[in-house]
Amino acid sequence: MIEIKNLYKSYGKTEVLKGINLNLEENKIYGLLGRNGAGKTTLLNIISNQIRKTSGEVKLYGENVFENPKQVENICIVKDSGFGMEEIKVKKIFEAARMLYKNWDEEYKNQLVKEFDLNVRKKYNKLSRGNQTKVGLIVGLASRAKLTIFDEPSLGLDAATRYKFYNLLLEDFENNPRTIIISTHLIDEVANLFEEVIILKDGQVYIKDEVANILKKGYFLNGKEENIIPVIRNKNIIHREEFGNSIIIGIFDDLDEKEKSMLKENNVEISQIPLQKLFIYLTENLYKGGNING
Amino acid sequence: MDSLKRTMKYQLNETIKGLAIFLGILLLVDIIGFVSNIRYNNIWSFGIHADTEMSVIGGNIMAIIIFFIAYSYSIYYEDFPIAICLSVTRKDYYKSVVLHNVIVAFVISLFQGVLFKIEPYPIRAAGINPLQDFIVLNTETDSLIYIVLIMFVAFLVYMSFWNLVAALNYKFGYRFWIVVVALFIFMIRFNFLGFLLDFLDIMFSSRWIEHNLNLFLGIFFGIGAVVCYVVSYFITLNTNVKHRVG
Numbered sequence: 001m002i003e004i005k006n007l008y009k010s011y012g013k014t015e016v017l018k019g020i021n022l023n024l025e026e027n028k029i030y031g032l033l034g035r036n037g038a039g040k041t042t043l044l045n046i047i048s049n050q051i052r053k054t055s056g057e058v059k060l061y062g063e064n065v066f067e068n069p070k071q072v073e074n075i076c077i078v079k080d081s082g083f084g085m086e087e088i089k090v091k092k093i094f095e096a097a098r099m100l101y102k103n104w105d106e107e108y109k110n111q112l113v114k115e116f117d118l119n120v121r122k123k124y125n126k127l128s129r130g131n132q133t134k135v136g137l138i139v140g141l142a143s144r145a146k147l148t149i150f151d152e153p154s155l156g157l158d159a160a161t162r163y164k165f166y167n168l169l170l171e172d173f174e175n176n177p178r179t180i181i182i183s184t185h186l187i188d189e190v191a192n193l194f195e196e197v198i199i200l201k202d203g204q205v206y207i208k209d210e211v212a213n214i215l216k217k218g219y220f221l222n223g224k225e226e227n228i229i230p231v232i233r234n235k236n237i238i239h240r241e242e243f244g245n246s247i248i249i250g251i252f253d254d255l256d257e258k259e260k261s262m263l264k265e266n267n268v269e270i271s272q273i274p275l276q277k278l279f280i281y282l283t284e285n286l287y288k289g290g291n292i293n294g
Numbered sequence: 295m296d297s298l299k300r301t302m303k304y305q306l307n308e309t310i311k312g313l314a315i316f317l318g319i320l321l322l323v324d325i326i327g328f329v330s331n332i333r334y335n336n337i338w339s340f341g342i343h344a345d346t347e348m349s350v351i352g353g354n355i356m357a358i359i360i361f362f363i364a365y366s367y368s369i370y371y372e373d374f375p376i377a378i379c380l381s382v383t384r385k386d387y388y389k390s391v392v393l394h395n396v397i398v399a400f401v402i403s404l405f406q407g408v409l410f411k412i413e414p415y416p417i418r419a420a421g422i423n424p425l426q427d428f429i430v431l432n433t434e435t436d437s438l439i440y441i442v443l444i445m446f447v448a449f450l451v452y453m454s455f456w457n458l459v460a461a462l463n464y465k466f467g468y469r470f471w472i473v474v475v476a477l478f479i480f481m482i483r484f485n486f487l488g489f490l491l492d493f494l495d496i497m498f499s500s501r502w503i504e505h506n507l508n509l510f511l512g513i514f515f516g517i518g519a520v521v522c523y524v525v526s527y528f529i530t531l532n533t534n535v536k537h538r539v540g
Contacts, residue, residue: 049383051534067383067531069297075381081537084375093376099304100380102296145381 001026001179002047002147007056009042016042018203020056026146027177029169029193031184031211034200035283040183041079043200044149047181048077060147073102076145078136080152086125090135093124101143108172109142115168116161129156137165141172149181154189162186166193187276197275201283211275218278221249223268231259231268238281239273250281301382301390306397308373309365313398316361317405324350324409331420341417347425348417351409358402362449365398366456370464375535388530392523395457399449400442407442430508444508451515454522461529464536 007020016039024030034040045051047058049065049072057064060071083093094113098104113120116134124132133156140148154162170193173180184190197214199207207214221228225247232251239250250273255263263270273281327340327350341350369391377387410433417424426434431444462470481487502510 048381050378052532067385069383069386072381072383073297077379077381079379079537083379084535084537085372088372088376095307096304096376097380099307100300100377100382102300139380 001061003057003059003062004047005057005059007043007046007058008054009039009046009051010054016203017046017053020200020203020205022198022205022208024179024181026179028195029173029180029182031187031190031194031197032181032200033184033187033197033279038200038283039203040200041151044077044151044181044183045079047147048072048075048149050077050079074146075149076101076140076143076147077149078140078151078153080133080136080155082124082132082136087123089121089123090118090127091120093135093139094120097139097143101145103144103146105142105144108144109138112138112141112168115164130158130161131156133157134161141168144176145178147179147181149183151183152185153182154184154186162189166190169193187279188274191275199279199282206282214278215272215275217252217254218273218275219251219253219255220271220273221251221263221268222246222271223263223266227266227268228263231262238278238284250277252278252282297382298386298389301377301386302393304377304382305369305373305390305394308368309394309398312365312368313401316357317402320354320357320405321409324354327353328416328420331422332416342425344425347423349413349425350417351406351413352425352428354406354409358406358449359452361402362453363456366453366460367463369394369457370460374464374530374533378535384531384533388527391457391530395450395453399446399453403442403445403449406445407438410441411438430511447512447516451519454519454526458522458526458529461526461533465529465533 002022002024004020004022007017007022008015009017016037020039020043032040032044042051046053047065049067052066059065060074063071065071065075094109098106098109116138118131118134118138119127124135127135133153137150137153140150140153153165157165166189169180182190182193191211194211196208196210198205221232223246228247228249232249232253235251235253235255237249238252239248241248252273255270260270330340331348331350341348342352374387378384414424414426414434424433426432430448431441433441436444466473
């Protein structure tokens with residue numbers, strides 16, 4: 001559905017995206033993760049025609065996206081920065097969305113307004129941060145755009161509202177499948193939504209894989225160093241903590257059954273690294289991977 | 295094409311209410327002007343004067359000029375960010391802006407044109423001579439179509455200029471006005487105004503221009519409008535939506 005080839009974006013001398021290559025399939029929920037400044041928002045803005053790329057290709061259904069109305073009309077981006085115009089009543093934003101999105105579902109929007117208990121008569125800039133986010137979420141959900149992008153959809157939302165959004169999103173996705181990209185820092189909360197995760201690091205795609213595959217390779221090994229090291233000598237170590245005589249080592253690599261047995265026999269506790277921690281360790285530069293001897 | 299139609303519909307929806315209110319208020323003020331002239335013409339008269347002649351409708355032009363400035367700014371500061379954030383391409387948005395300008399210019403020209411034709415009756419009823427010669431058009435001798443056409447061109451040219459100013463202001467912010475002031479100081483310093491007046495003097499001393507003034511002005515300002523619209527197009531293509539930080 002989406003093909004991105006050798007995408008570069010610079011702001012003056014600062015290169016934000018450095019050769020992104022990505023293919024995204026239709027009707028999947030993707031998580032886009034990355035540290036601050038990794039290039040997530042820039043990538044999403046380029047995909048959705050909000051800003052120009054420096055070079056490279058972004059195609060949707062085989063056609064270039066930039067300034068192509070036939071493709072841009074299939075995209076809805078909900079930005080954490082709002083709509084660029086704040087002195088406007090919420091109902092006017094919804095009216096504009098109704099006129100501009102070809103697949104807009106007005107009935108669904110009305111349901112969502114009730115569900116989120118939003119006062120549409122208020123001006124956007126008079127709403128709390130959380131309610132401003134709700135406006136964006138409603139636009140994103142009711143747009144029924146084939147590619148819907150949520151950039152930081154949880155800003156200002158309390159936990160109850162966040163979970164309400166996740167449930168509504170899943171419910172709607174089941175009935176009306178579309179491609180969804182969610183960029184978020186609350187990784188553990190939304191990990192269950194994602195089918196695939198894309199991790200950006202230093203302006204490039206660091207990992208793109210199914211969540212299950214990524215989690216399968218993330219292990220915490222808790223035990224004595226002399227019991228752990230022989231087994232993981234050539235593994236990709238991403239984290240290390242010391243507690244007295246014990247250490248906790250995080251690896252991002254495969255462990256076969258034999259290796260697991262050896263570790264368990266030596267009283268090494270093996271557990272899965274949660275996605276959020278895995279993301280932090282993978283994107284930190286302290287351990288660049290490779291074995292501990294290299 | 296569908297996307298362009300939706301964008302046009304969105305822009306028209308935004309403007310129609312404002313335009314209707316503006317023209318409604320204008321009409322009301324004009325009616326009050328006519329009535330007060332008829333009733334109180336020995337005490338005061340409401341309208342623009344030239345010697346012994348007067349026009350109430352001619353006074354609308356000032357309000358229309360200000361309306362066009364506000365309208366041009368709202369196109370960039372209000373409609374543009376919403377449209378781009380809601381998946382309209384800049385090209386479609388700009389095409390819609392130009393079409394929209396044409397519609398608004400035509401509606402206001404028609405409004406003014408019809409009122410210009412009606413005006414002599416209430417003015418004469420107040421015992422005043424109506425002002426009908428506005429240099430480029432004469433509301434007595436020229437047809438309604440001609441009056442509407444002249445005003446339509448003039449309004450469109452004027453809007454093209456403010457469209458460009460609003461686009462530049464949106465893109466560059468306060469820096470735009472720093473450049474404008476700097477240019478203005480430069481022009482005064484180097485007597486640019488003097489050169490311009492000399493140039494205009496030479497130009498208007500041409501017999502052909504003297505005999506075909508309207509045609510010449512139409513071509514001259516028409517080219518100016520095209521230049522303004524083309525420059526605005528490229529500016530719009532390279533403008534991103536401004537978001538407030540935080």
